[in-house]
Amino acid sequence: MVRAVQKRTLQTRARLVEVAQALVARDGYAALRVEDVVAGAGVAKGTFFAHFRDKEALMERLISAELAARLARAGAGPVPDGVDAMIAALEPYHGFLASERYVFDIALRYSGAAQVAEVGPMAQTFEDCVTLVAGWIARSGGFRRDVPPDLLAEGVQAFAIQSLSLQFCALHQAEAGPARMRRYLVAWLLPPGPALPG
Amino acid sequence: MVRAVQKRTLQTRARLVEVAQALVARDGYAALRVEDVVAGAGVAKGTFFAHFRDKEALMERLISAELAARLARAGAGPVPDGVDAMIAALEPYHGFLASERYVFDIALRYSGAAQVAEVGPMAQTFEDCVTLVAGWIARSGGFRRDVPPDLLAEGVQAFAIQSLSLQFCALHQAEAGPARMRRYLVAWLLPPGPALPG
DNA sequence: GCGAAAAAATGACCGTGGTCAGTAAGAAAT
DNA sequence: ATTTCTTACTGACCACGGTCATTTTTTCGC
Known part of the structure; x- marks a missing residue:
């Protein structure tokens, strides 16, 4: 009972x-x-x-709630039609992840479900983000079409994490987060240009 | 004195x-x-x-030493000539990162230099990995040439981290790490195929 | 050698996350 | 109302990373 x-x-x-x-x-x-x-x-x-369960469980709840709110606002806006517009649309979401090293760490650690058959709020939010970006890519016209949109969206997430990691790192601070992100996404999302000389 | x-x-x-x-x-x-x-x-x-400095400083030393050893062995082998060969060449390196959640977390946290003007052994090893992969891409013939090799190599790292993250996550365990990695790298490293139908 | 200065080592102590046997409060059963 | 059972709460306690004033050991100029 x-x-x-x-x-x-x-x-x-x-x-x-x-x-x-x-x-x-x-x-x-x-x-x-x-x-x-x-x-x-x-x-x-x-x-x-x-x-x-522990302190981090509360953290997951607080941080994922903030992320989800920012993601919802991004989803309510217009569909971005290019790399720069996409970076701009995701900026509040990524900006929060970059706001504190601790926030980024917790987000990463909980971005996957913690246990089998249990999807935490953080994992849910990350998945929602991929779904949103995949939708943008599918609907917008300017992106490459030889790779399925959800794979491209997963790549956007991978490059975002890479950019943020390097932002927290003295070694590569010369290049700001969005600028780095732009280089990645141009190569990842756009139809390829001509081969480079050399 | x-x-x-x-x-x-x-x-x-x-x-x-x-x-x-x-x-x-x-x-x-x-x-x-x-x-x-x-x-x-x-x-x-x-x-x-x-x-x-703290317990993690010892951890960084132990883990980066193991990673560096595995990377050196990868670098001593032949230049991989395609996606599958590259994944195979990096498997010992990635396998160690996947061996324990804690190892992965420490590696990620220290993959960037901790402080200005100080590059820790972990950051050094990660950078060495990018350099090695960039060299492979530049020397091998089968990869796309419209993006500089070091950018492609940074992407390989980003996708490796993404694959490993998802490996630790119940949500996506259906697809094994190397299989997922393969999908990413085919889309990232190879010249694009024809547009998908639909 | 000897005394002074620097480096290394000590261990009692603290902060904070996390546990668990015991207690109180609430909801059903009588 | 009283008993019984379940759920929620309590706070003393523990584990473990990290600190620091003090003591021991080493080095160096004389």
Whole structure:
């Protein structure tokens, strides 16, 4: 016999999330302490872990929610008709991933489902992003047609991650994220040009 | 007046690394505890942190050493002349990255230099890999020539990371790593085929 | 050799994520 | 109402990475 979830449960969880969001807004994601969250919510430490597997599970929830919101706004806009328009359309989404090293790390770690038969919110959001981009590619006219749109979209994600990785890295900081991304996408998404000399 | 490094220093550091490697060989990377390392080496905990900034600095050293060794073996072999040969040549390198989730995470986090004007061993190894692949592409005949080889090589790295990410993920486990990698590289490295129907 | 200065090593201590046996609160059964 | 069963909550406790004032060892000028 499975009972309905108690009202109290939902209240407690909501309060934990609320407090966490406020703390993140003030100090950023990396600075979040579980002890501060429970203190702010007025519950014991153990309660936190009754609601979230671990600290990162809360992080996944917070970060994927923000990503999903930004992705939804991108999806509501017009279909981008070229590489530059696509980069611009995805900028808020990628900008958030680039905002904090910790955010990028968590996003990457949870971008795949954590366990068999369980697709977390982060994995869902990443998949939604691929689906959105694939739709753009299929509908727009300017992209190469010898590769299926969803494979191209997966590549866009791969290049985005590569660009962001290098953005966090001193070695290649000379070239900004969007500029690097542009070089990748021109080569990946457009019909090929003539062979280079040499 | 800057003094030479003491013999003792090198001995202690070598012993720490040695013990750590033995523990990793037995229990894997994720299970390594600093306290076990110092106990095995017969030194105090503080000594460890006099030799390594933190636990991950040791991890970077261990993991990048293994990666570099595998990369060197790949570089000693013949130049691969196509997508399948390239995947096969890089398999030991990628296989190690896929061997443990923790290894993959550390490798990614340190694949870029940590600080300005300091290129860590992991970043160096990743760069060496790109250089090696770029050389293969430039020397071999079968790849597209409308994009410079080093950009193509960076793309190979991006697709490898994408494939490995998805390998750790339940959602896409249906398709094995090398098979997925192959689809990406055919689209990325080869001259384009005719447009798909539809 | 000897004394001073630098380098290396020590271990008690701290912060923080995470656990778990025990308790309280809520929802059914009587 | 009272008992029973389930779910939610508690907080002392542990694990483990990391710090730092202090002590030991080494090096170097004399």
